[in-house]
Amino acid sequence: MEGFKKLVLRLERRARLVRGLEWARLPLSLALGLILSYQLLRLLGLAGWLQARASSWWLAFAAFASAAAAALGGFLWGYLRQVELAGLLFKVDRRLGLHERLSSLYELSCGHGRAEFTPLLLARLPSPSRLEPALALPLRKRGWLLPAGLLLAILLLGWGWPHLPISSLFPPTREEEAGAPGRLEALEEELRELEAELGLGARARPWSASRGSLLQERLAALEEELWGPSVEPALQGELAAQLTHQALPSENEAEASWRATLEELERLASRLQGGALKELLERLGEAQEGAGRAGAEVLRRDLASAEALIERLAEAKRRLEGPGQLGPTPGRPPGGEEEGPGLPPPGTGGSEDEERPPSEEGSPGGEEAGTTPGEWPTWESFPLSWPAATRELHLSGKLGEMGEIERLITRGTPFELSGPEGEPHLRLDFQKVKASLEARKIPPEARGVVQQYFLIITEE
Amino acid sequence: MITEQALRAAQEKFEELRGELGQVIVGHHEVIEQVLICLLCQGHVLLEGVPGLGKTLLVRTLARALGLKFSRIQFTPDLMPADITGTLLLVEDEAGRRQFEFSPGPIFAHLVLADEINRATPKTQSALLEAMQERSVTVGNETYLLEEPFIVLATENPIEMEGTYPLPEAQVDRFFFKVKLTDPNLEELEEIIIRNTAQSAYIPRQVLSREEVLQAREIVAAFPVPARLYRYASALVHATHPSSELAPQAVREYVEYGASPRGGLSLISGAKAHAFLAGEVNVRLEDLQAVFYPSLNHRIILNFKGEAAGLTPEELLAEVWKKVDINALG
Numbered sequence: 097m098e099g100f101k102k103l104v105l106r107l108e109r110r111a112r113l114v115r116g117l118e119w120a121r122l123p124l125s126l127a128l129g130l131i132l133s134y135q136l137l138r139l140l141g142l143a144g145w146l147q148a149r150a151s152s153w154w155l156a157f158a159a160f161a162s163a164a165a166a167a168l169g170g171f172l173w174g175y176l177r178q179v180e181l182a183g184l185l186f187k188v189d190r191r192l193g194l195h196e197r198l199s200s201l202y203e204l205s206c207g208h209g210r211a212e213f214t215p216l217l218l219a220r221l222p223s224p225s226r227l228e229p230a231l232a233l234p235l236r237k238r239g240w241l242l243p244a245g246l247l248l249a250i251l252l253l254g255w256g257w258p259h260l261p262i263s264s265l266f267p268p269t270r271e272e273e274a275g276a277p278g279r280l281e282a283l284e285e286e287l288r289e290l291e292a293e294l295g296l297g298a299r300a301r302p303w304s305a306s307r308g309s310l311l312q313e314r315l316a317a318l319e320e321e322l323w324g325p326s327v328e329p330a331l332q333g334e335l336a337a338q339l340t341h342q343a344l345p346s347e348n349e350a351e352a353s354w355r356a357t358l359e360e361l362e363r364l365a366s367r368l369q370g371g372a373l374k375e376l377l378e379r380l381g382e383a384q385e386g387a388g389r390a391g392a393e394v395l396r397r398d399l400a401s402a403e404a405l406i407e408r409l410a411e412a413k414r415r416l417e418g419p420g421q422l423g424p425t426p427g428r429p430p431g432g433e434e435e436g437p438g439l440p441p442p443g444t445g446g447s448e449d450e451e452r453p454p455s456e457e458g459s460p461g462g463e464e465a466g467t468t469p470g471e472w473p474t475w476e477s478f479p480l481s482w483p484a485a486t487r488e489l490h491l492s493g494k495l496g497e498m499g500e501i502e503r504l505i506t507r508g509t510p511f512e513l514s515g516p517e518g519e520p521h522l523r524l525d526f527q528k529v530k531a532s533l534e535a536r537k538i539p540p541e542a543r544g545v546v547q548q549y550f551l552i553i554t555e556e
Numbered sequence: 557m558i559t560e561q562a563l564r565a566a567q568e569k570f571e572e573l574r575g576e577l578g579q580v581i582v583g584h585h586e587v588i589e590q591v592l593i594c595l596l597c598q599g600h601v602l603l604e605g606v607p608g609l610g611k612t613l614l615v616r617t618l619a620r621a622l623g624l625k626f627s628r629i630q631f632t633p634d635l636m637p638a639d640i641t642g643t644l645l646l647v648e649d650e651a652g653r654r655q656f657e658f659s660p661g662p663i664f665a666h667l668v669l670a671d672e673i674n675r676a677t678p679k680t681q682s683a684l685l686e687a688m689q690e691r692s693v694t695v696g697n698e699t700y701l702l703e704e705p706f707i708v709l710a711t712e713n714p715i716e717m718e719g720t721y722p723l724p725e726a727q728v729d730r731f732f733f734k735v736k737l738t739d740p741n742l743e744e745l746e747e748i749i750i751r752n753t754a755q756s757a758y759i760p761r762q763v764l765s766r767e768e769v770l771q772a773r774e775i776v777a778a779f780p781v782p783a784r785l786y787r788y789a790s791a792l793v794h795a796t797h798p799s800s801e802l803a804p805q806a807v808r809e810y811v812e813y814g815a816s817p818r819g820g821l822s823l824i825s826g827a828k829a830h831a832f833l834a835g836e837v838n839v840r841l842e843d844l845q846a847v848f849y850p851s852l853n854h855r856i857i858l859n860f861k862g863e864a865a866g867l868t869p870e871e872l873l874a875e876v877w878k879k880v881d882i883n884a885l886g
Contacts, residue, residue: 186784199782200838212558
């Protein structure tokens, strides 16, 4: 009978193990399924909100730790619960063809029935080798195909595992190549050269020292460069407006917005001297694009930092909108105290308008109050006839049936000034208007309205 | 004391008895087994079959092979209870004094064949069924115990129903098994003809004594049963009730009343005896399955819809067996 009791204990342990693994399988599959779902959402671009909050490594760790915890919890739940021995032995009897002898012996061992049958039953039990618990209670290997398949799918998608050789099984796309580590190293060299041209070498930190904050470093340098004296103030204002605009979208569009920001920076840089910054921004855009594709976590992890940078740019823009700014601002009529004594109040005639001296501009970007870069097209070049540092003009006068109006003309619009300094006249460069409308892909039905507008405000 | 030797000897004796019956009865192996099960379980058998299938021969052969007292009662509409149980006769002794003396009826035997039991009136049937249940007969002020083993084998003719008194369900429930005899197949029929037209018919020999039968009964009653099989038998019986949550749809639709608790007792006891006859030392699932139909088929009462549909209890029991899963029981 002792042998039987030992056998029952072994079977019970085996049953607990099998049940624990069975209970672990379900939560593990569920957790892996959630991870895989997240991956698919990420590939579809629907999981940016989560990426914006945490790094991929952290997400990978959290996800797999959760899966492991779920599996462990399920295992403990299955292992620690009481095993109904009568049912277990009956199952073993049926599986091994023991003619219910084990379960009958168990009944007798519990005092149910006449003990004389115990030796009769024990004599009819098969050899111990046939009573191996692993044979009686095998693991259901087929049941583990699901979690194994899920795990394999997760690894194949390569989420958070850039060092696995899985990605080498598939030929990289062009974008992936751009984001590959070797490509990034080459970019680093190019950027270093560009920074040397721009005089940024002393400020920028080595790539290798702070690979994770590369974008932040470069953009910080770019920010300083853009606010430098060599950049046209109008462009600085537009840059600030664009950066502010890009910082506004919701968090789940952060990555897309950031790319749009880079594109806009690229466009603005095209106007800078030498084209050096343009190239720099192109490279930055490529690097960011490649990072998203190839899983280079450098740029993505710094998305939050880049957004913080944007916020700082916006803050700089707000500073520019402070006292000393040129042009009208919301809630403050043109010609206020800060605008200087030379500026007449509205409606006093165009002859009294005058260009604002550079010292009164406050800071670069002050023209944003008079223009709305997000709405109006910006023009390919500035008219050379504008006096240096003149950002905007208030012109008063009669305009046909509209009577007396005041016009705000900003640098960047397709006008040229003529006439004496105190009585400037507008001349519309219609070719520029037309070319810009086409370049901007303004719908044909809207082009007439824009052209009409410029004609109206040009009419004297 | 149940020892390996005692168990093996008892099982061999019954195997020999089965062989002896097989010398006389052609085919009907299941019927013989079920009758032996009833013998081992102190149960009575209701044999259903047309005349000429060997019912009387079976009982007579069994009695001879066991060395037991056998009696046969042909039930007719004018049969009175006293014709079964016996009666008090006024007798005069040598001194000339008159006194009542009990004259035992044919019920006082070990094996009683109640032929065409449904032809007697309910009053007479009740007299027999009371003896079956109580294993005693009361005449006048005296109660007379029936000697063990006492087993009634009643027969019913399922064809000729005119002028019969069908047994009430409550009385049918007292039969341990209802065994249906079927027509012999071609080979069996040929063998029956050969055996019964020979010059000398085989005369069975006694292979078991009354005491050996009682000892075997004691062994069978002690057979261990796994707890899971107790649960399963209960679930099977429960599932024959239309109101049971375990009942299959057919039972819900076509059954008026399900099996009584006697059905469960019959299942487990019958399974023990089946295991004994199979040479086992404990009850198996297969034993339960073997006695499932004869234990319950006479305990299920179909409703009008079921009878109109021409369903048989066996068909419904098959649904029950399919529906109740032993592995699903907690």
